[in-house]
Amino acid sequence: xxxxxVLENAILQFIGLNACYYAIAAIGLNVQFGYTGLLxxxxxxxxxxxxxxxxxxxxxxxxxxxxxxxxxLLYSVALGLLMGAPTLRLRADYLAIVTIASAEIVRLVVRSxxxxxxxxxxxxxxxxxxxxxxxxxxxxxxxxQDYGWWIFTFSGRNLWNLIVGWSLVAIFGVIVxxxxxxPWGRVLKAIREDEDAVRSLGKSVFSYKMQALVxxxxxxxxxxxxxxxGNASVQPDNxxxxxxxxxxxxLVLGGVAKVxxxxxxxxLFWGFYSFLDGLLRELVDKxxxxxxxxxxxxxxxxxxxFMIMGILLVLLMVYRPQGLFGNRKEMxxxxx
Amino acid sequence: xxxxDTPVPEQRELTEAAQQARAALASVDAVxxxxxxxxxxxxxxxxxxxxxxxxxxxxRFEVQRGSITALIGPNGAGKTxxxxxxxxxxxxxxxxxxxxxxxxxxxxxxxxxxxxMVRTFQLTKSLTKLPVIENMKLGATGQRGEKWWNGLFPWRxxxxxxxxxxxxxxxxxxxxLDHMRDEYAGALSGGQRKLLEMARALMxxxxxxxxxxxxxxxxxxxxxxxNQHVRGLRDLGMTVLFVEHDMDMVHDISDWVxxxxxxxxxxxxxxxxxxxxxxxIDAYLGTHQGRSxxxxxx
Numbered sequence: 035x036x037x038x039x040v041l042e043n044a045i046l047q048f049i050g051l052n053a054c055y056y057a058i059a060a061i062g063l064n065v066q067f068g069y070t071g072l073l074x075x076x077x078x079x080x081x082x083x084x085x086x087x088x089x090x091x092x093x094x095x096x097x098x099x100x101x102x103x104x105x106x107l108l109y110s111v112a113l114g115l116l117m118g119a120p121t122l123r124l125r126a127d128y129l130a131i132v133t134i135a136s137a138e139i140v141r142l143v144v145r146s147x148x149x150x151x152x153x154x155x156x157x158x159x160x161x162x163x164x165x166x167x168x169x170x171x172x173x174x175x176x177x178x179q180d181y182g183w184w185i186f187t188f189s190g191r192n193l194w195n196l197i198v199g200w201s202l203v204a205i206f207g208v209i210v211x212x213x214x215x216x217p218w219g220r221v222l223k224a225i226r227e228d229e230d231a232v233r234s235l236g237k238s239v240f241s242y243k244m245q246a247l248v249x250x251x252x253x254x255x256x257x258x259x260x261x262x263x264g265n266a267s268v269q270p271d272n273x274x275x276x277x278x279x280x281x282x283x284x285l286v287l288g289g290v291a292k293v294x295x296x297x298x299x300x301x302l303f304w305g306f307y308s309f310l311d312g313l314l315r316e317l318v319d320k321x322x323x324x325x326x327x328x329x330x331x332x333x334x335x336x337x338x339x340f341m342i343m344g345i346l347l348v349l350l351m352v353y354r355p356q357g358l359f360g361n362r363k364e365m366x367x368x369x370x
Numbered sequence: 371x372x373x374x375d376t377p378v379p380e381q382r383e384l385t386e387a388a389q390q391a392r393a394a395l396a397s398v399d400a401v402x403x404x405x406x407x408x409x410x411x412x413x414x415x416x417x418x419x420x421x422x423x424x425x426x427x428x429x430r431f432e433v434q435r436g437s438i439t440a441l442i443g444p445n446g447a448g449k450t451x452x453x454x455x456x457x458x459x460x461x462x463x464x465x466x467x468x469x470x471x472x473x474x475x476x477x478x479x480x481x482x483x484x485x486x487m488v489r490t491f492q493l494t495k496s497l498t499k500l501p502v503i504e505n506m507k508l509g510a511t512g513q514r515g516e517k518w519w520n521g522l523f524p525w526r527x528x529x530x531x532x533x534x535x536x537x538x539x540x541x542x543x544x545x546x547l548d549h550m551r552d553e554y555a556g557a558l559s560g561g562q563r564k565l566l567e568m569a570r571a572l573m574x575x576x577x578x579x580x581x582x583x584x585x586x587x588x589x590x591x592x593x594x595x596x597n598q599h600v601r602g603l604r605d606l607g608m609t610v611l612f613v614e615h616d617m618d619m620v621h622d623i624s625d626w627v628x629x630x631x632x633x634x635x636x637x638x639x640x641x642x643x644x645x646x647x648x649x650x651i652d653a654y655l656g657t658h659q660g661r662s663x664x665x666x667x668x
Contacts, residue, residue, distance in 0.1 A: 212522055217507070217515030217531065224497050224508050230459065231495035231567075236483030236511045236574055245518050363554065364499045 040312035042185045048305030051192070051264045054199035055081075055257040056300035059277075060285040061206045061293065062253030067282070068290035069214055070246040071226030073130035076117065077254045077281050079137030082273040083109035084255030085262035086144060086153060092162035094152060099165045103259065110255035113140070114248035122243045137278060145270035158269035166263045170194030195264040202260060203297055206253050211293045222246055223291070280304070283343075287350065289357025291364070298359065310339045387605045391437040391625040392640075398626075400639030400647075403430030410435040410578055410609050411456070411487075416465035418448075418455055425451045426462070427633045433578070438600065438610040440620045440641075443630035444654055449613045450492055452630070453582055457489045458482045470577065484511055486577040492586065492613075494563040498556030502547060505555050505566060506538035507531070509573025538573060545569045545599065561588040561596075568599065579603055581612035585619050597623050621645065629653065 047053060059077050066072040087106025091099045117136050121129045144153035153159070171177060175190035182188050188196065213219050221242050224232045229239050262268045281300060288299020314335045321331035330338065356362050384392070398404050409432040418426040426448040433439050441449050454460035456467060458479040466475050469487050477485075497505050513534065514520050515527030542548040545565045550558060558566060564584055571579060584600065585593055593616070601623055603610050614620050620627060620641060627644045629637040631653035637644060644650055 209522065212524075213518075216521035216524070217513045217527060218518050218521035220500070220504055220508055221516055223500060223504075227497035227499055228495045230479075230491065231497060232508070233459070233479040234457070234483055234489050234491070234495075235509050235570065236480050236488075237508075237516070238478070238480045249518070 044309035047308035053304040058257035062250040064296035066250035070222040076133030076137030078273040078277040079140040080251040080254030081258030084258030089159035089268035114251040160267040163266035289360030295359035402635040406434040413467035437625040440624035447630040448633040488576040489580040492582040496555040509570040510534040561592040585616040
């Protein structure tokens, strides 16, 4: 068994494209869930809005892919307003129900046969990322050539994706960090603590919650755009519930209401997930048996990885409820 | 019965504001719903029912500007519900009310506060995971930095923020919370949280301060200073309406007392009027109190 290769792959996943768009999505989710206390279980819907925004440009609308940024923004803002308007006046749980349902509606609509002409059905959309890749080539990164050193060697194409992706992480990280230090951020944090207190002090809670939901959703849309451009394709099943919960788990692992937590958490989550997956695959080269009983075979790996991740998360919540980067002192006042 | 050395209100030097408030209220009849010479808050026919139970049914309710008015009544009298209705946290089935001459019915809670009518809560709502100073700064209204499009541009709000912070520090000193300035509000004691909530409400620059049981859960030593703070609000030109069960406080600081029972206003008057009012004693202790049943039959 080759533990070196497993580790190498895990490290590359840790800084890879998946970790990157999980991190962007988690920064957005952190605005909603971590700072404002909105239970958004539909971040995948916002990501789909962004991804289909760029995906639909070239192949469906015959316009430049760059219009896709505007289109993705438009879709995600519309989705945010649509989700928020009926639910933000209600208790937090209702938002959770509506967001998870909305994300599923988005996914089912874009994969439906009826709208195949608009969204490409289950095949999704492709052939729209050339203009984006071309910018990388123009900057001197040859798509087929390898760059980097030691294990950190990427093709020019991947390197360009990662540069753009991690720049977005940095940009949104700084924006959110600054905003949360502003009086606007203070109102959001206060809403998380007690809505009625904020209302009694003359702030429109509904309006602030809507701003947070839409703002976090817009950041999520950028994660979706990155996913689409990086993979050069969009498929509806990229945006299933798993995606939402990967992002959410990464955020909780890192620590809510911390920008560093929202970035490093998803990276660690995905890196560790890849590590476990790789490790088990190495172990189960041939089925593990005790007598006639098959303990583990390669088809079980997907499930077993989730079981182990689940146990580790439970332990994390018991022994470090604030997450890896969270503020222990803040947690101490929980429920008082 | 009070001890001889306990100060009674008459013996204390009344401030100018207190004298004015008492003089204005001297001519008011001690009857439920009595009109006041210069009311800041006027409510008519406010009614709120939950299912078949009528929680609040107030025909007329006025609060004199610049006074400290106590709203008392037994548990379940509808005082807090009435507070919620007046501040927009709940909607009455019928009724109209106005604050400072402007109609307030249907106005959402955040607008009531912006118009100068601020309230506190029976169960304190300190934002436990924010530092005390942030709690205070949240109270200021009209903050430019609270607009999302300004958030990223500190130069648009840092000057205002500094002003707000200075005002917050000033209030924290007045309420003797300045040593807790940078602690999380969750680290404060129950009584300190009451103080913080009151101080935070004052950050909105209100004209009418509505306190829901400011004394609940506060130790006797702190009660004295809370009393002084409430009196201080009147001296600063604010009107205070408070719900309270602590009769010493009511008697000690209020200029006027309104009594509710079973959702209605059953009596009004100066604290002395009220302490001898039979309707009030009945409401608190039950009808026929102190009389034999036989007498009642006759």
